[in-house]
Amino acid sequence: MTRTSNLFLKAIGVLVCLIAAIAFMPQARAERIKDLGTFQGVRPNQLTGYGLVVGLAGTGDDAIQYATEGMKGVAARFGLTLPQGVNPALKNAAAVLITAELPAFSKPGQRLDVTVSALGKAKSLRGGTLILSPLRGADGQIYAMAQGNLAVGGLGVSGADGSQVSVNVPSAGRIPGGATVEQAVATGFDTAPTLTFNLAEADLTTALRVADGINRAFGDRRARAMDAVSVTIDAAQGAEERILMMGLIENIEIKPAEAPARVIVNARTGTVVINGAVRIAPAAVAHGKLTVSVKESPTVVQPAPFSQGQTAVEQSSTINVDEERRPVIDFKGGASLADIVKAVNAIGASPADLVEILGALKQAGAMKAELVVL
Structure with a gap:
């Protein structure tokens, strides 16, 4: 077999491996437009x-x-x-x-x-x-x-004595x-000059992608993003034509924009939710616990016989200060959600401790995320 043939076979092998890798790559998550919002006027x-x-x-x-x-x-x-x-x-x-x-x-x-x-x-x-x-x-x-x-x-059951x-x-x-x-609600969707699709969550990127997906599907420029929520669509008059177009639009698949980095904290229950977009800049965190305990041990002191003295209580107090030693967490640049969870679990921090740590990271400018306290 010649050298040219060997090179050709190697090239074929590389191409096959590349095709297989592409086939098994995770595909971008796509959502139907109907799952992202509703048409204005079409509501319960x-x-x-x-x-x-x-x-x-x-x-x-x-x-x-x-x-x-x-x-x-x-x-x-x-x-x-x-x-x-x-x-x-x-x-x-x-x-x-x-x-x-x-x-x-x-x-x-x-x-x-x-x-x-x-x-x-x-x-x-x-x-x-x-x-x-x-x-x-x-x-x-x-x-x-x-x-x-x-x-x-x-x-519900109640007794004669008032028990329930x-x-x-x-x-x-x-x-x-x-x-x-007994009566239908007039929506007016079949007589309005345009249709408006409203996103459930405001996002400029997603609104633009919805408009672009509709335009690519119909091959024209009938859809326009008006703001972060509304997409206006030109439509022909008549209920039949509009229902057909709305049905086609609802099943168009697009890739919505990723959610902004956000940390949700429920101060009442101690629940903390961190989405996958949160990243931590280089930072070091030391979270300690200081415990101060005061123990009182009063002692009764009796006077000597025939001394005209009185029984008294002698106070005796013992104060202990216990400071728990915990390691310093070193967050490298670009630390992800998994890194945060791993580091917090390593020091045994409670949800309340996690809230304090995240709040301090945001104040230090190391966490570029929205901190929402419920």
Whole structure:
């Protein structure tokens, strides 16, 4: 075999190894645009309502005024009029607040899950039934009607001597599919001159990459990043064309920008979270612990016989100072999250100690990261 053939075979071998290395390299993390935010106007809406739950086993509101008025209104709805000055005893009924979420594009006839919570002194809603109640949006319009039997996961029992036992929260429950949509919410997305996509987390780099990804997918310049949150997209009029375009945009994959270096500290629980972007400049840290203890050992001193003296207490104090010796941590330039965790574990620092160390590093200018204290 000639020398040229050997060189050719070696070149082929190198090329094969290079291709294999590229194949097994970790690929850049890509996210779908739909996982990074939402289109403006395409969002759920909160609904609330007031109602009465009946059929309780003596765990209701008794004769609270707003519950009484609500029961009178329910009776009047069926053509019944209660005598003047007569207030019904409502131990078997309870005034409640009803909450639900109306998803985007909900249409009349669709079912919603509702949550029912006691408004007054009701001890338990277990076994109750919600009477037909309207659910209103922020504009005061009725968008759904709720009714049904409650599913309550809690349990409350009380004794004659005042003792009580509660499991979970018996004063709140849910009605799966307990509301029916009566009116659709006008989003206006099909008539606006443009569509706006809003990122869940503000980031200029990610907004630019979203706009660039949309433009590359459609082969034009229809998308523009307006700020760190919003991307404006030119769209044709009509719901059908816009829905098609929105569906295509949602599934475009881009690589979002890396999160800024950040350290989250919960001072109440001692929880410390450090993201992978945190780096430490060259620094040395010494974290010691000084313990001072004072021990009192009083001694009773008796006078000599027939000395006219008095019994006295002689104080004796012992003071100890114990300073725990811990090694100095030497952070090299560019120390990563793994280096920080390894060094802190080596000296046995507690979460409270870690908070002090990180705060001191930031004050010294050795940690270029945002320190967030919850």
